């Protein structure tokens with residue numbers, strides 16, 4: 001039990017279960033119930049067109065409001081969920097909330113696409129394709145309105161590269177995005193080999209752009225490379241005007257970051273959209289609008 005809850009592939013044994021391990025162990029056992037109780041929910045972060053500033057999409061980001069520990073960020077429980085084999089359930093939960101949100105917009109004739117993060121481990125789940133397909137069908141959302149953001153590490157795996165899972169997902173009409181591009185095991189050839197539509201420049205580069213020429217150069221290189229391969233480019237972590245202007249001038253397609261908006265809970269997203277576009281997406285009367 002101790003070894004299973006430990007991180008990494010190599011089991012290590014500690015004489016005493018420290019406070020942190022104990023908490024992780026406990027959190028792991030609580031994930032399923034936390035989803036059922038609504039403790040695990042999502043926030044949405046707008047993504048805008050870099051040239052026109054129109055909102056083009058929202059990224060769905062998971063949140064856990066724990067009754068005793070307070071707000072637990074995804075970086076503290078996604079990895080845990082992967083290790084204990086619960087990441088598939090978390091993905092289904094997030095996908096469900098994202099597509100339900102998308103459906104409510106569709107009911108008001110608003111076609112706003114949603115992005116959902118897809119972890120490494122999910123790509124090797126044999127039923128992933130059928131789960132994504134049935135989630136789309138259940139909510140009546142066309143695949144075109146869904147983007148799955150893959151962390152870069154996920155596609156390096158040989159079994160994933162050799163399987164048809166990405167092509168099959170792509171055939172559902174959805175878009176595939178390579179998240180956190182430029183970190184980890186970057187492989188440029190994969191961008192060409194895999195059915196990827198989009199890359200997201202990792203925020204570690206974007207955050208440094210206003211102060212570092214080196215980071216700007218990296219961003220520019222990624223944009224040029226991606227465009228030469230026919231891919232769209234999203235920059236995440238845009239926090240200031242200077243960075244926004246630099247990216248727009250470099251031809252980056254879409255922007256996401258605190259400058260545009262922080263990730264917002266559903267009701268605050270509604271207000272943000274209303275203030276931004278004048279479209280009251282919560283009211284049933286807003287027919288035939290496109291954001």
Ligand code: C2E
Pocket residue numbers: 045060061062073074075078091094117118119149151179180203236237238239256257258259263
């Ligand atoms: P990510 O997919 O790269 O998401 C972007 C992260 O950057 C989010 O952190 C977001 O809040 C943050 N961010 C956005 N704009 C800015 C900015 O301008 N400045 C700064 N400093 N940060 C910004 P968050 O929500 O804590 O999520 C962290 C990571 O957890 C995500 O990185 C993603 O890899 C993972 N994650 C989140 N939700 C899910 C999920 O539903 N499933 C899976 N598998 N992973 C998820």
Ligand code: MG
Pocket residue numbers: 059117149179
């Ligand atoms: Mg992401």
Ligand code: MG
Pocket residue numbers: 179180200202203236
């Ligand atoms: Mg990212």
Ligand code: MG
Pocket residue numbers: 180
């Ligand atoms: Mg990330």
